[in-house]
Amino acid sequence: MSGGEGEFDRIARYFAPLAAGFPGALGLTDDAALLDPGPGRQLVVSTDAQIEGVHFLPAADPALVAAKILRSSVSDLAAMGADPLAYTLATFWTAAIESAWLARFSQGLAVEQAALGIALAGGDTVKTPGPLSFSVTVFGTVPTGAALRRNGAQVGDLVAVTGTIGDALLGLRLLREPDLAADWGVSDTEAAFLAARYWRPSPRLAPMAALRGVASAALDISDGLIADLGHITATSGVGIALDAAAIPLSPAAQKAVRRLALADLLTGGDDYEIALTISPKKAAILDEAARASGVPITIVGRCVAGSxxxxYDGAGQVLPLGQTGFRHF
Structure with a gap:
């Protein structure tokens, strides 16, 4: 690492200020943090690895890297209906990372922490020959017994999604090939929107907290809607039938999909929206949660017998999908 700063100098300068809002972090001066979820609460814990060139584009604005790694990690808390508490951050720095990069990165984390209601509680920092990588562990809390899981879907339940699907995939493609915007017919403003959906996903904390004890199953959409819904079918022992016409698309995605297959948007990944199932008897609560949070929630299908x-398209034919989503292996 360049710049002449040691490990503990970097921690004290760039990361200890991020822990100021969480007393259990102990100022990042000890070997571990102290977490107290409070009476009647359960601790929710999730860890995500983020690697340059795999999870985020190389040579990007450090503030955007900060946004993507923290927001996508907090999305796991939203999927379980949890309230954010704290996070730990392991950083694997390459020799190219200098003080200016670190300053911009830590400033970005500070902005995102404030927006998400979470604080740094600790972590580790090491040097690597590359690529630049991070590991984020997020901690949240839920009332005891109220966490949303993947295994509660029942035949007859409705399937719904928050927000819109496919924006992040389109944003990534535009970041790699800006000339695609003209081919798709999207404006500069729409292109910027799609790029922002890639870099700054929106963890759906508010609507999912409102759906604790209401949704029968839930997860966040990281590898693609089809692939992630497949986890619900596998753990709940049901099949899922989706209505292609019901999939919510942003205005920009509606333009782009004229030149692309809808299957691309359903399997592209990086949406970080929430897919959930719910009894038809409780469907009205979806509208209440959407109104209260300002996040649209759209019914897109139903749980059926099978796997x-x-x-299905408008003619009742099964839409060919090919690969169902992003796969690491």
């Missing part, structure tokens, strides 16, 4: 996920 796997199928998407």
């Amino acid at each position: 796997g996920v199928r998407v």
